[in-house]
Amino acid sequence: xxxxDEEAGRYDASRGGEPRAAAAAQxxxxxxxxxxxxxxxxxxxxxxxxxxxxxxxxxxxxxGVDLSASMTRRAAARLPGAVVRADSRRLPFGDARxxxxxxxxxxxxxxxxxxxxxxxxxxxxxxRPGGVYVTTVDKAASHNVGSDIDAVLSARPRSPVxxxxxxxxxxxxxxxxxxxGQAVFRxxxxxxxxxxxIADLRRGWFVTLSPGSLLADTFAAxxxxxxxxxxxxxxxxxxxxxxxxxPAPGNGGTTAVTDGSAxxxxx
Numbered sequence: 001x002x003x004x005d006e007e008a009g010r011y012d013a014s015r016g017g018e019p020r021a022a023a024a025a026q027x028x029x030x031x032x033x034x035x036x037x038x039x040x041x042x043x044x045x046x047x048x049x050x051x052x053x054x055x056x057x058x059x060x061x062x063x064g065v066d067l068s069a070s071m072t073r074r075a076a077a078r079l080p081g082a083v084v085r086a087d088s089r090r091l092p093f094g095d096a097r098x099x100x101x102x103x104x105x106x107x108x109x110x111x112x113x114x115x116x117x118x119x120x121x122x123x124x125x126x127x128r129p130g131g132v133y134v135t136t137v138d139k140a141a142s143h144n145v146g147s148d149i150d151a152v153l154s155a156r157p158r159s160p161v162x163x164x165x166x167x168x169x170x171x172x173x174x175x176x177x178x179x180x181g182q183a184v185f186r187x188x189x190x191x192x193x194x195x196x197x198i199a200d201l202r203r204g205w206f207v208t209l210s211p212g213s214l215l216a217d218t219f220a221a222x223x224x225x226x227x228x229x230x231x232x233x234x235x236x237x238x239x240x241x242x243x244x245x246x247p248a249p250g251n252g253g254t255t256a257v258t259d260g261s262a263x264x265x266x267x
């Protein structure tokens with residue numbers, strides 16, 4: 001598991017920067033009703049996505065929360081007075097406080113199903129009736145783009161999948177959340193090259209391949225044998241699911257791939 005306090009300084013640059021943030025924010029906003037006024041971004045990280053929300057939608061107030069001290073400091077610099085440090089499984093907010101809750105790239109990091117349930121329960125608790133919860137699902141699968149890198153990595157030991165779409169939907173249903181739509185967005189700048197994948201392997205990105213282990217070194221050697229060591233393979237496509245808090249109706253929804261323009265031009 002990566003240390004996100006250590007990761008904070010390079011997080012944005014290593015994960016697509018502003019283009020990816022814009023795509024993520026726009027896809028999320030496409031699933032949130034226009035009348036929403038208070039949005040909670042859970043595990044907001046550096047705030048690069050969080051600050052896009054009010055830029056793209058006039059009148060939307062955002063609050064960010066993250067457990068990492070380093071991430072929280074960076075987010076607070078982007079959103080002064082709107083970021084708090086807290087555990088997403090025990091949110092420091094009252095019931096029915098927000099019109100929308102968002103957890104992008106978070107559920108897959110949970111240590112077990114009980115943590116996923118606790119997190120979804122908290123997201124539902126702080127939602128007002130009719131509010132919408134938006135989250136990424138099947139995050140690991142999003143990175144499998146059918147490349148030669150994926151072919152090499154397919155033989156590695158697998159981690160348990162904590163954010164499977166069906167499991168997340170079941171947790172949502174347990175907490176009075178009904179399906180309200182879905183979307184797909186592109187992870188701009190995250191297409192893997194062999195050399196970059198080797199670097200990620202050596203810094204602990206792949207949790208079942210311990211840096212410095214014989215198994216990790218074996219996969220590094222296989223990756224080093226691939227052609228075009230610095231050519232990025234296709235970008236991943238990330239999947240969002242939205243759920244509306246009962247008793248408001250909510251069903252169906254369409255799927256769209258979003259390139260995003262929510263905060264283009266921001267520095």
